[in-house]
Amino acid sequence: MKRAVVVIVFFAALVGIWQVATMSGRWSPVLLPPPRAVGEYLWAALSDGTLVDAAMVTLRRLLIGYAIGLAIGLPLGLAVSTSQYLEDTVGALALGLQTLPSVCWVPLALLWFGQTEAAMLFVVVMGTVWSVVLATSAGARTIPPIYARAARTMGSQGFDKWTRVILPASLPFVVSGMKQGWAFAWRSLMAAEIFVTILTGFGLGHLLQYGRELSAMDQVIGVMVAIVLIGLVADKLLFSPWERFVHRRWGTGLI
């Protein structure tokens, strides 16, 4: 309860400062619209469905691309952890490509796939996969060897060992890698959507870019607010359960 009050007061204060800034008259309302104008835009965009439609298009790209990224990244990360050769080759490749800002994949994706969904998915997958590979292989390498030995004596081997021992034992690492992968995927998708018009779907990034072209600052800020909110909700829905799982089971993060 007390925490909720603190949160509400904090955000109310932010909006209050914004309101005072617009009322001071120092900045043109075209560049700094009052909170009320942004609220009205958000309400209108929600009512006529443009915001929801755009958010659905974007989230669909993100979730599908992210799922593909995980499906590639987790097994690849486990494989990298098993062999020094894979570590030296695929591991080094993953490290290199992870440092490459994933928006750099956009020009290549457009040339390969054209202005299509496939290009967007490709960018999201590239944003996700390398962080997940690195985190998973680091996680699998740092788990106490005693877990694997105990599992072997109890008759766990092969696929069972990987899915029931190595992967769960690496979870503290894997979850943070998945989170980083998500953040990279989200950023690169937004950049791609702002960068190019994709003929197959009109996402949040496009909505934001149109706001700029129309000089509609209420739309620009409104879409940014929507993007932040989606990011927060995704974090709570996708990662908080896993983080709670890790904290409860490993007894970490307790004060």
Next chain:
Amino acid sequence: MSADQDKPKPDKLLVEGVSKWFRTPRATVQALDDMNLRVTEGEFVCLVGPSGCGKTTLLDIMAGLTRPDEGRVVADGQLVEGPGRHRLVMFQESALFPWLTVFGNVMFGLKRKPGLTNAERRDIADAHLRLVGLEKFKKSFVHELSGGMKQRIALARSLAPDPQVLLMDEPFGALDAITREHLYQDLQQICRERKKTIIFVTHNVREAVCLGDRVFILSPSPGRIREEFRISLPRPRDINSPELAVIAQRITQALKFYLVGSRDAAA
């Protein structure tokens, strides 16, 4: 010393001429030198020695986790070629899985044992949690338990799949003295009820005398089995009893003799 010398029981576990070398980039170190050990069914055998005498390596070889460079291990007439659920290991530090509950940990080996229904597995797991007196903690997580409780759960986990041989690698080393004494009592009682064959590795001579039917002393660099002591004290034994202390002192002296010997040999 007992009736089973007249009618020899079959060998449960046989270690024959096992040697092992560890190769590092700098040097090759011999860890085990021609080790021989014969354990019969239902026996509690303790291996005592200082750190570096290869106790854990020998236990790993018996478990099938490590291969010997020379010699072989035979369990129930079968050559040991890899780990198997007939020989479970209870490890030094707690090897419980933090991502599972206490119950999930005890179930881990059972789930991988064929020929049981899931209801039977759950019943067996519950029975073993009762055996170690921790049935109330079945839903707890590993980090919520004390060190002694963790090792009790580890014991329940290794007993639950009913292994023919239980290999214990200094399981009580990290516990305080009082908790350890409780576990000595528990372990002796469980042994009497379940008639398990146990090979127990420790550096604590008193612990070995308290638990073992036979105690072998090992000397380091390279690890060698030096001498065998048959302990005929009545059970249950109290680790603080004076009779036990006398035997432990004799074994300690023997151990020191071999230690000095191996140091001189090295120098």
